[in-house]
Amino acid sequence: MLLVGRPNMPDRAAFMGRIDRMFDSGRLTNRGPMLLEFEERVARIAGTRHCIATCNATVGLELAISALGMAGDVIVPSYTFVATVHALWRQGLRPVFCDINPKTHCLDPDSVEAAITSRTTGILAVHMWGNTCATHALEDIAQRHGLKLLFDAAHAFGCGTKKRAVGGYGDAEVFSFHATKCVHALEGGAIVTDDSDLAGRLRLMVNFGFSDEDTVKHLGTNGKMSEASAAMGLTSLESMDAIIAHNRRNYAAYAFGLQAIPGISLMSRRMNQQHNYHYIVTEIDAATAGLTRDELVAALRLENVVARRYFYPGCHRMQPYTGLFPQAGRTLPVTEEIARRVMVLPTGMQVSEAEVEQLTSRIAAIVRQAPAVRAALAQCHDPRLPPFLRQ
Numbered sequence: 001m002l003l004v005g006r007p008n009m010p011d012r013a014a015f016m017g018r019i020d021r022m023f024d025s026g027r028l029t030n031r032g033p034m035l036l037e038f039e040e041r042v043a044r045i046a047g048t049r050h051c052i053a054t055c056n057a058t059v060g061l062e063l064a065i066s067a068l069g070m071a072g073d074v075i076v077p078s079y080t081f082v083a084t085v086h087a088l089w090r091q092g093l094r095p096v097f098c099d100i101n102p103k104t105h106c107l108d109p110d111s112v113e114a115a116i117t118s119r120t121t122g123i124l125a126v127h128m129w130g131n132t133c134a135t136h137a138l139e140d141i142a143q144r145h146g147l148k149l150l151f152d153a154a155h156a157f158g159c160g161t162k163k164r165a166v167g168g169y170g171d172a173e174v175f176s177f178h179a180t181k182c183v184h185a186l187e188g189g190a191i192v193t194d195d196s197d198l199a200g201r202l203r204l205m206v207n208f209g210f211s212d213e214d215t216v217k218h219l220g221t222n223g224k225m226s227e228a229s230a231a232m233g234l235t236s237l238e239s240m241d242a243i244i245a246h247n248r249r250n251y252a253a254y255a256f257g258l259q260a261i262p263g264i265s266l267m268s269r270r271m272n273q274q275h276n277y278h279y280i281v282t283e284i285d286a287a288t289a290g291l292t293r294d295e296l297v298a299a300l301r302l303e304n305v306v307a308r309r310y311f312y313p314g315c316h317r318m319q320p321y322t323g324l325f326p327q328a329g330r331t332l333p334v335t336e337e338i339a340r341r342v343m344v345l346p347t348g349m350q351v352s353e354a355e356v357e358q359l360t361s362r363i364a365a366i367v368r369q370a371p372a373v374r375a376a377l378a379q380c381h382d383p384r385l386p387p388f389l390r391q
């Protein structure tokens with residue numbers, strides 16, 4: 001079975017060696033030595049002065065939103081994993097959904113500027129698929145309007161321009177080190193920033209607000225990363241170059257295999273970008289392919305390939321947002337179109353170039369026989385079909 005999101009398994013002996021050292025040290029959490037080393041390495045790669053490791057990116061986003069003092073309305077894309085928007089709502093903020101650039105799938109600066117009102121206090125942008133946002137335009141908008149600017153960089157560890165890594169843009173950025181990410185810590189996240197005051201507040205907030213053993217100086221939570229996660233994070237970091245090289249080879253195999261298939265386009269990677277190639281993002285033009293994206297996803301399930309409809313249907317069509325803002329789709333034409341077209345295909349260390357070649361041949365065969373595939377799907381009761389196509 002080929003599926004999106006199978007974890008990259010780092011070197012077992014190296015990981016177990018670290019776990020042995022964790023037992024020997026007697027430190028399981030609360031800023032142990034492996035956590036400190038992990039924070040230092042992440043900050044070095046991101047090119048920032050500070051890194052605060054967290055138990056996951058969702059809590060990292062909530063902490064950063066709160067530490068930045070965002071209030072009222074915050075501009076955010078709807079085309080993102082729902083955690084981005086939940087983080088705002090759970091901190092008592094109102095998400096204002098803005099549309100995206102159809103090429104990068106990141107926030108469109110013109111839509112952002114048009115959505116600013118007197119209630120807006122910040123922008124939460126997402127480096128979607130590891131594509132660097134229009135950072136300069138967003139920084140310029142934030143500065144002119146006196147807004148906080150936070151980046152959800154969950155996908156973007158190891159990404160950036162050739163000159164500058166993702167990490168130091170805006171007021172802060174938040175990485176995810178979830179098991180399905182390129183580099184991971186089982187579960188984990190990190191907030192990176194060059195702002196020392198902000199970093200100081202975040203260090204308190206990630207540990208209930210404690211500044212020493214019995215002084216609480218700030219509202220806080222338990223957002224800490226454990227030593228076991230840091231051990232996995234350090235081990236995973238050691239494989240980072242090999243993972244990215246493998247992903248890049250898979251990307252090239254997809255580009256070659258998909259190029260001649262009508263109606264299927266692979267998201268291009270800009271030459272001036274550093275990329276982790278962690279997501280294989282395709283768009284399906286149903287009129288040309290003869291099958292909708294959903295039919296193609298379903299046909300692949302019957303071949304034991306789990307492709308995903310990320311980030312369908314867009315957060316504005318998920319609860320609680322669809323109930324709160326039922327008209328939001330009207331101002332999000334690109335989001336709605338992209339959410340209908342995108343299909344993400346499997347990659348990572350557990351997917352070989354040969355498997356990619358076989359998969360692209362299967363996709364070509366499915367598209368060649370599109371009318372017959374469509375007719376067969378309409379009659380099909382196979383339990384492997386995704387729920388959205390089951391009869």
Ligand SMILES: Cc1ncc(COP(=O)(O)O)c(C=O)c1O
Pocket residue numbers: 056057058059080081083084126152154155175176177178188189
């Ligand atoms: C864009 C985006 N933001 C936030 C998150 C949440 O990350 P985590 O699972 O580390 O909380 C994810 C997770 O995949 C994501 O894709």
